[in-house]
Amino acid sequence: MRLLPISRSHTSVLTRGRWVFAPNWRVFSRRPEYQSSQAVALAQNPSTWQTPGVASSNSASYQQSISSKLPGAEVESHSNERLAISPNQPLVDSSDLCDPDIFLSESKLPAAELESNENERLAITPNPLLIDVLDLYRDPGIFLSESKLARLRALAVNNSTQLVVITAQYILREVPQLDPRIGDLLCSNEKWLAKLHRLARNGLSAGDVSYWAWTLVSPDPDVRVARFMSKPCQKPLFLLCHLLLKNAHFSPDSFEGLLKYCRKWCSYQQIGRGFAKAFARSYVLNPELFNRVAENLCFHASRLQSDALPEIADLSVAYIKSIAQRCQHPDKAYEFQCKVFNGALQAVSVLSKRTPYQQASQNWRAITILLSLSSSLKHPLIIEGESYRAIRQVLLALPKTASERKTAGALSSSWPPYRILRDGMEEKADTQEYLSRVVKAGFMMQEAGYSKKEIDVTTDVLGGMAPDGSPTIQTRAIYPRHLRVEQGTWAALVRATRNAQEAWAAFTNPPESGMRPTFEVYWELMVKLAARQADPRHHNLPGDGREVFPFDDRNLSDFEKARISPPSMPQLIEQMYNAGVAIEERPLAWLLRRAPDIETALEYISHSSVDEALKNSLRQCLKVSQKPVITIPTRPSRPIDLPHKMLHATVDLLCRLQPNRTKNTPDYLPKHKLYSIHHAFRLAQTGRNLAHTSDRPPLELIMLALGRPNIMVSNTAPQDNNIEVVKMALKVLGEAEERGALTLDMLNAFAHAIRKLVYSSISMSLSSTSAMLPGDEEFVSLYRARNTELAVPNGPNVFRRPDAADNVDGSWRQIHTPVFEAQQEQENLQTPCKVVREASERLKAVWRVLLTKASAHPPFASPRVSEMNIYHYMRTLVAVGDLEEAVLLLCWTVRDWAPAAGAKLTPGKVRTLTKAVIVFRAFAEPLLDERAVASLREEIETNSEQGGPVHWPADQQVEEYVQGDDMGNHQNLHEVVKSAASRSKIIRCQELGKDNDVD
Template structure:
């Protein structure tokens, strides 16, 4: 047998064992004490990499990683070297040191009492003891504790530092659990040696001083003391600051305490509840892009604070009361406000897309308080107003992170509010070309109005898609009636004096052509990327790619691809990417609500009277042929969007690796070529450097190619019809019909290789890529959708346990994702789908003739019921979370008004429609859930037999007709959301006959009828035998009713909440519930990483 000659810690397994060994002896962290020795291991001090290694343990390993025993243990892990490359003496064993610190009392010295944070009594006992220690010990710094000479380092006197002091404060918090490199050390040393009285500088130094005193408490002397200076100098500077501005040391220490938590919501709650000065830079730190604000109440409180202190007032009241700020004017200038708006929009699109109108109202209030007669050196007050308006329109056009096109209606509501302000202001505000483009970018992502839908139906099936006259009314219609809202906005741009350039033509291609242009298909999508400056010449390819996208099928796309906007230019990677997207697109489903341009799916090709020669000439090549043409003819290597499309739709892993090998990222993807558990540490670190979209595409390819493979049949793949057979298969004993080992045969079974590999890769990638871990949900969404779809994981316990393995893996991914990133409609919908999938797979099987028939036996019914009960609880809690109404609205002196979401059919007047204030009402939700998510949720609750939740869901849906959370798309019959809503009502009407009390059914039916007569509701109650929308639900009803009869105990558990039933976390915990004894190694091998 060959000997493994791998060097130590070259693979993940070796690195894990070495890390565990060293982690037991030494707990390094951020600040290294004098005399300690940071080792040269490439992964020892990297906590993110430590988490990645712990996630990538080999299955069945019995070793466990050491963990902190208490809070002091974790603090000791943070207090390691603050400068790389210390002395070579033996490192100290912080774990072996005593941590029994004496309990300190409040000081009696008034000076020490004044130095305590203003919110001292709101802190925890541990935090109070730490602050008391700092107050008692800080006088010793510079006296009893001598400060050594900083040495060869000269004072840092960079006139233009690369980062502002506020930026460095955020960096110091992010570096707490990492070893500093030389650049980070220089930045920390520079801020420590700065003797300015600026508030960010003093706050950063207070943060560093806190850590050096806590290190002294443990007997550790940090090198950073040399640059911070003694306490006497520190106190004199603080005294000078308090004399000038009134800001005390207690305020600064309170700021450090506010910034200390990891959670952005907790930071803001401390900020709101603290009784201290609250300067503008502190608010900037709390709104940094790396902070997570999940709670709507916290976000609304932040907007309320800004409105009261910086929008409606020049400064906070405590600053206005101090003489130093008399006559200094406004604290938040228009430039500062745009910085804050940029960050507010960033957080809004992350977790609350529906709150965009709130930001528009805040901006409108700020513009209203800007003085027109201001005569600043840069620009007048009127010019500054217009700048804020146009920049705000651009920021408010940014799409949401989750289902961006679906939530674009909130961006439009926000922009409408500002457009109305621009038209009614005195004098009216001027929109520049970028402002108009931002409005058009939002309009092309909106769903079609009724008039636009009729125009799409009138388009000719040939290319170009000229409008056809269907009847006499169409013959007499005005040509302007054929224009979309985006096209009408383009006319306003020209009326304002701006000429059309390449960017405007690209927007016209997607939003619908105007007069004098070749007709295109109005396509609902996000705009292509545009360039400026030296790269402005690349916009011609953005126009070309937009024209390729605005087609209905591959033939039309190929015709546009072969006809460039200007003669003689060759397609770029952006254009090739759009063409590949069309070639890989799926055919559209047969639905009357889906029109050309509504989805990415392609429509059938229309041959008309073309000859066979002409059809062959217009037929596009295959993706493989087009790729070879791109490499050989145009000499282009895949990258960017083109590479993402190719990898995501690759026919195999080898094909995807070929695309990556041809790309500039070839040296970084070696980790894709072997199992994750065998990947070298260096390869994983290199993999974390590739762009996130390319990694997401690889995960999508793995989940899509989760295929079947020839595998030797395992020991528990037979039907469990007899106890003797079950025990024999599980233990390897002789079976009644002979030796079980001789009866193994090749069988095609579902394996978990691809999806399991996707889970492990995503875990490792996000552990090494902090930005991806904090905001990238797409790979987890892809994994959950694959598990909830047609894919099944392979269980070594046998084919009967495949669904069990799939369901448990999904629940773990769901728990992990929602805990770290919150609940969103995509994960919620996947959870509802897998509940019904699990019940269907465990209830039915295919017969030899291909028909569905009930299973005669279900393996481990008790465990499946427990897992489904857990999934049901997650679904109900998630629905309550995403449908929780917004807190009380910001008090601005006016009542909220309803928001209109669509333009009238008559057109657009001055770029906006006639409407009222687009304020957020208390009924507004965080995400759009009415439509398909509600339909999936109703089906999941019905399959579980939860009739109470079904009734609550119907009442909630009917209540929403007059409220904000039911949008116009769900009320208008020509939209897809309306069809899903009607399917939900029809499904409830049929399933309710079996589950819901007749009195409740009659009540809901009568309520809907009253809404139709009194409020003009377009929904209706389908009668029995009605062949409209209910016909789509009948195939589902037949199987769902059969599942209800099969899983009667689950129905009882759901409705009566059996508290005694415990659900195991993995297959290794199934022991007492399985019908046979499972070998320990086999059960552990199926545990989720």
């Protein structure tokens, strides 16, 4: 069948391997120089690998003791530091390596050397032998299966001189109480020293092996990376590959360190001088290994920091260019270039684990960098079928373009949703012009000679085209190219609809007669039933999100409306149960999060396919929260071990069911109705801290619930209830700090809770008809005018305290923690003023913990701090009257945060920053000395003239912000601030009058 014609003028069409729309980017992005606090400590005071009978590999005595035992005459002690050469220096002589290139020469090697080369490649990859020996070292009493024991015994008798084998044997020899079945096979000390002597003759030393082993043995991945980065030299590839294993859940700072290392050593096929041919391949990346390194880097970038994907693409571009420069065979070079190019395309297409939709633009930017390289070459690189699928996967996650939005806004309300042609130009246009980029990329893949598979048909459906060529709703989706779903096309047809009625019609009309729906088909219908109605004030179009749009039933009879109406969620779950469709752990967690009440949640549990033990545990957790209680326990009666998905879902459900105070809320609620969030906190305390999960931590869910505007945790008056909310928030944050789970979202929720207490206290003070009570006077005393100019530090690092950080080793976080360990006893926090003061002090300390990254010398502004964090923090500071901190926050935003954010600031983010300055002007400026305000204004305006994102707002903007609060909280706070400023002026005039009388 002839393929449908594709317009060559469309900006997203690939023509013979070239993506003509991709910008020809040549400027590589650069990240701040990384040096973790652990690496700093290691570099300044190299630690020793403390193992029984092993001295420090870095000590001179150790080097001499090894050298003296080596057979033969004098042996020079080699240091790995000599390998840290510049990338621009000449590489090892070609005569020392295999001709023409070290990674292209295997076809010309003798058979024995080919076998050795293959062994070396296997050794460089994630090696099960290395993993086995590290597991044994960390836990000598671990049970050894027959296969693991066989591998370790084979390692013990291995006579290879491969670096990974020698390092593994080094670690194996230091395992305490080594199993005799393994230990008896190890070579004697004389043979071991002879093997180390062969290393020394080839440019390495026993100290190098000890350093590699010391790097690997730590069970903490962050410590392993810090040790790896403690020496600024090139390391064997097996070290890098092991650190980048996908099950290594290291921190963002560690990832930045590894990326910095790869930028220096992995963009070229380079090694330092002094290596013999025997070990050269342990340091040089061939295309296969480069693809593996790039794939693992992209995996960790998607987990931690998606904005690093363009840098990895730049790294791949540099490597691809170096192949052409150093390979003497053009055909072979082109083959390897295509191999790396396609591996990089597929690697950078891995979407973010936590925020895939928000970060998909980073994936697309990385892809365009690679496509721009191909377009710039004389012979464009070949794009494989899997690479096309990777590109389509990213395009599917991107928001609609302007032309796609225009098409989506012109679809008919009937089904199929054909485009309504609104003028003669549209009638003359080819229908292919209205296809989405996803569908057009599919046609390009066919044009390149690749046949479509089921995953491609499913992608077409989500991209806006059904298998029969009729239109569907272009749907933004996360659909991995490796995903193989039974009846995936049918599930996609259910999803690519606008509402539950259309989804139910697609569900009841399978693509082929006789098909029975699988769980995936049911799942898409479940999501449609649970989706919220689209907000008419937003500009979302069908398919932009999970929300559903109104169904046009104006011309339908009541009978027809009833016929096409989908079942309710409980009815659908019961239908699945009767049909024998399993509801496993993950969809059950999703259902529990959306259950309207405990009874419905219990029904979902009963109809699920999880084991009975888990069902009983879940039932117990939910039923306990509904029992009448006299006093709230401080700890769970017994630990409950739930899978983390189930724990998160249960905590989320209990927090959502915590009541809110509304105008229809009775004066008194039964205590068990107020117990849900307390029970959720007890459950969260029993859960394990899994930092690598993409779900929000349970404690963060509780904090977000406490930040809700009208949440009730007691039957007391609003002000007293808000006091209880803040007290509970302090407990939750203390638990989170103990687990190392403090997040910026938790800080935002804590700030919300503090502001609620402030606003309710101010409202009570202003509404009092009698004289001001002592408690009100104490609270109003928070707002005092500053008659003297505040001391603002000069230059960047505004929040850094030299007296606390200059002489302290370690990270910024280590200097300021613990935050909540020294907080006052809850019994001492009785009045609103005391609670607000205590909470605001803790808030400031948490802010200092989370706003920076890397070490305290100096602290960099964390890229995880957003403009919304700054805005909410500023609102809270002015609400509690902390003027000094508000001034510091404004200076830090201008001097530290904005330069680090750079080009990532969109117009919407700039408007949020302006709102933060408006808040400062409205509630802090009236209480500050005029000279301090003038100095701040001058700095901000100067920065704005130089292109900075922070602007000084006009008086009209300030007035509109104050009067724009429908709740009246801004007006009340503004009145209190103006009263405090007026009192300060009166007092100042009285003091001046007294001075004049004295004169």
